[in-house]
Amino acid sequence: MLDSLRIWQQNCIAQLIETYHYQSDALVLATPGAGKTIMASYVAKQLIGDRKIDYVVCFSPSKVVSHSIRTTFEHVLERPFNGQLGALGVSRTYHSMSNIGELISNLSMSRVLVIFDEIHHCAGDGESPANSWGLSLLSTIQNLATYTLSLTGTPWRTDSLPIPLARYSDPNGYIQCDFTYDLLEAIEDNVCRAPYITAIDTNQVVVRKGHESHTYQSIQDLLENGDVSYRMILRQPEVIKYMLSLSIQKLDALRATSKNAGGLVVAASYAHALQIQAILSGHFGKNATIVSYKQDDSPELINRFREDSSEWIISIAMISEGTDIPRLQVCCNLTDVTTELYFRQILGRILRMTVDQTAIGYMFILAEPDLVGYAERLNQAVPDSYHYERTDRLIEGIESADNPSSNNQSNQDNSQSAFSDLDMENIFESNFDELINHPTLAELSMSSFKSRIIEFYQLS
Structure with a gap:
């Protein structure tokens, strides 16, 4: 045996x-x-x-x-x-x-x-x-x-x-x-896939609060000097769209040869998951299942996703260690939890080897400083497996509705956000456009995204 x-x-x-x-x-x-x-x-x-x-x-x-x-x-x-x-x-x-x-x-x-x-x-x-x-x-x-x-x-x-x-x-x-x-x-040993981590940064971020505006040269610069939380960045519709577009493009390419390949989006909260689901459906025409520790039927939904061939599942603190869905091969990491432990837990979900899929698991993250540090630390195990890549693709400026309280609330910490304060009943009754373009605390404009590719293992 x-x-x-x-x-x-x-x-x-x-x-x-x-x-x-x-x-x-x-x-x-x-x-x-x-x-x-x-x-x-x-x-x-x-x-x-x-x-x-x-x-x-x-x-x-x-x-x-x-x-x-x-x-x-x-x-x-x-x-x-x-x-x-x-x-x-x-x-x-x-x-x-x-x-x-x-x-x-x-x-x-x-x-x-x-x-x-x-x-x-x-x-x-x-x-x-x-x-x-x-x-x-x-x-x-x-x-x-x-x-x-x-x-x-x-x-x-x-x-x-x-x-x-x-x-x-x-x-x-x-x-x-x-x-x-x-x-x-x-x-x-061909037991696990090799991870391929792409960190997305931006060359320019403009933040407007009232009559003032400030420009920042990267996500790190924005977080350190812009009085803006990482959670707020994660809820920008254009950021979500851009991250999802990369993830969808990769999964679509994989499913061209493996119809069973699946994608995982990790969200920061249930409201955030609904926003992501609305963008997937309304902007990209993609269906997605949401699973959350707050939903009693989440184990059944996960088992169903494990056995079928649907494309996307959105998780809030649910699909982590030990949750065996080998067909997951692409992950769009949009959670605001930035510990190394959670980063590795999420990465592990796309590394289980299968017979009919390629030997690489793809994760897309924003260039939040801690996350980039964890990815680069992984990269140190195999020398010369990291390279840096820029893209010229622009994304639309992100415009938000006027928010009278934005000046007083813009410096709140990661445990709070405008989106998490929404009335849940109104979320369920909202149409896709309202969810996709939900206003945030400050007017934020991003342009000229760039990518940092971290290849943990270079396949021959």
């Missing part, structure tokens, strides 16, 4: 079984899309076969991922994995830890392997802070479990918070993993 696994998975399983001879916990770092869940299920299968454990408990960040884990473990173990009588285990979310008293009691009397998928979520993920009671329960579970296996695809943290249950090799916080499989290895 192990012969059907990838070489890295076979090597990792052998290393973990050896590790469990002298310690009870292990940490595996494997790049997103490499197949960590399959690997973990075979570790569980071998420990059960060796009579080292009787039961498996998996924790993961979301219901979608939890369901996927359950399906995988049921297939590999050939037994139910629903926590009921006769099952060999159960798959739960980290959020469910607030009600696991029975599990804590059972751990002290049973031989159990506990698997923590994407363990770094337990220290906060850039969208939510660390959960103190969750960390306490994690420590309790680790002490009571026969074995623990922590999995991560993104071990670094720009907020300097440590990953729970991880051992550190030095005071600087470098993680000592029991097995590591990085993106470059996965690309060379």
Whole structure:
């Protein structure tokens, strides 16, 4: 059965079984899309076969991922994995830890392997802070479990918070993993696609507030000196149109040879997602599904998108780590979350290899300084794989309706925006033109976009 696994998975399983001879916990770092869940299920299968454990408990960040884990473990173990009588285990979310008293009691009397998928979520993920009671329960579970296996695809943290249950090799916080499989290895093994990241900048941005106007030479200059938030830039209709046009052009080209290729747009909020959906439909004639953690039917919508051949899905904090939609190959990143962890999570969604698609995943981002820094840091792993490209294509100046309160509100932080304050009922009743051309806080004009291309891996 192990012969059907990838070489890295076979090597990792052998290393973990050896590790469990002298310690009870292990940490595996494997790049997103490499197949960590399959690997973990075979570790569980071998420990059960060796009579080292009787039961498996998996924790993961979301219901979608939890369901996927359950399906995988049921297939590999050939037994139910629903926590009921006769099952060999159960798959739960980290959020469910607030009600696991029975599990804590059972751990002290049973031989159990506990698997923590994407363990770094337990220290906060850039969208939510660390959960103190969750960390306490994690420590309790680790002490009571026969074995623990922590999995991560993104071990670094720009907020300097440590990953729970991880051992550190030095005071600087470098993680000592029991097995590591990085993106470059996965690309060379044809396990993952090579990322191709395009950062879009502008040569000129004009901001008018009242009778005053100021010109800025780049997005970085605008953010640092223009008293304008990144969220406000993301909501400019012309910016959305330009970013979508590049993404659509790339996906259309890919679908010419692979009808199943899909595209992901990551939005900043539900209102922002509606604006993007309206532009996709009204300006480009493209349909898109919106999924959000606030929608109860989002798991079903994601599963439907995974199985069909539709083009676009728009996500708000929903399609991240562990959400397996291999046909996603293009990503238009329009979220205002600019942590390195989230950047890598999103990138991982377009890197899963498929048989009938090309070996490159394409991400389009704005040249926000942090995002560019993360992309360039990826690029350092493979020398000479970066080049810079300008475009002469102009975009229309962005005109906004008069807003009497703009002068007082223009310097609000990233947690607020004019668009997020809209009445949701009015959004649903608005026509496409109103959504596409929604006014913003200040009059903003951009021209002469330029592109920075970051190729993480140069295919031969």
